[in-house]
Amino acid sequence: MTSNDPFEFDSNGALLRTHLPLPGQSGKVRDVYDLGDSLLIVSTDRISAFDWILPNGIPHKGSILTAMSRFWFDHLQVANHLISCEVPQQVVDLGIDASVLADRIMVVRKAQVVPFECVIRGFIEGSGWAEYQQSGAICGIDLPAGLRQCDRLPEPIFTPATKAETGHDENVSTEVMSAAIGAEQTELLRRLSLQVYTTAADHAAERGILIADTKFEWGLVDGEVILIDEVLTPDSSRFWPKSSYEPGHSQPSFDKQYVREWLSETDWDRNSPPPSLPADVxxxxxxKYREALDILT
Incomplete structure (x- = not known):
């Protein structure tokens, strides 16, 4: 991350990238900086679809994601990596306009990251639906015959996936995960992930949102398993309005559905850089992101 300007915006004022004079790396949405004994996570307004980062962003999206993660970290009462959401003095001392970062950063504990996404599915959709149609199972878990797209599963299931730096994560069985990190740790992560999902899903359902599925990231600090990264946002979960839920077809959702639909209707080939999103999308x-935040919190 190198640039003379610490902040890069698009024409609508969406923060696309940060270039702080600190050691760091950039992901699809977040820029992460090393503060020495902790990390600084900056949620930008970037948005990705079909494994591409789009050329323009969604203004305030990073602030919304950060606010939602902060809410869940507090509500879930589970060990996590969050230290503070205040801009650290180390960053203030850089002489940049720290107000740009004020509501979109988390200072977090450094952790040894578990190399698997811990996916919990309460409903059947997405890659799980595609896998079920082929085999009647998801990640080696046999499911009842005759399920419809978006049906609620008899009980939530744990379906891990490998973490991909680029491209799609790959669904794997718990046996594959156990072979890599051990059966005991796999079982602990399965139990913790199901516990967190159930708590969050109950809270969301009371407020009119179904959490169809979500993915958690976990890390280790001094042998303790803690929840890391973002948690239960529209970027990492499928949120459906409970009032219009009707299995048998795809559901409206509180995420980048408008982005995916618009891109699918263009002549973009998904192999070359994507077009810019129009203002209405x-x-x-x-x-939709703002509505999800308001309802849940």
Missing amino acids: VQRTGE
Whole structure:
């Protein structure tokens, strides 16, 4: 991350990238900086779809994701990596406009990251639905015959996936995960992930949102398993409005559905850089993220 300007915005004021004079790396949405004894996570307004980062962003999306993660870390009462959401003095001393970062950062504990996404599915959709149609199972878990797209599963299931730096994560069985990190740790992560999902799903359902599925990231600090990264946001979960839920087809959702639909209707080949999003798609997507935050918190 090198640039003379610490902040890069698009024409709508969405923060696309940060270039702080600190050691760091950039992911699909987040820029992560090493503060020595902790990490600084900056949630930008970047948005990705079909494994591409789009050229323009969704204004305030990073702030919404950060606010939602902060809410869940507090509500779930599970060990996690969050230290503070205040801009650290180390960053203030850089002489940059720290107000740009004020509501979109988390200072977090450094952790040894578990190399698997811990996916919990309460409903059947996405890659799970595709796998079920082929085999009647997801990640080696046999499911009842005759399930429809978006049906609620008899009980939530744990379906781990490998963590991909680029491209799609790959669904794997718990046996594959156990072979890599051990059966005891796999079982602990399965139990913790199901516990967190159930607590969150109950809270969301009371407020009119179904959490169809979500993925958690866990890390280790001094042997303790802690929840890391973002948690239970529209970027890592499928949120459906409970009032319109109807299995048998795809559901409206509080995420980048408008982005995916618009891209699917263009002649973009998904192998070359994607086109910029039109203003109405940017606006409607931002409204959905904001609506999810308001309802849940």
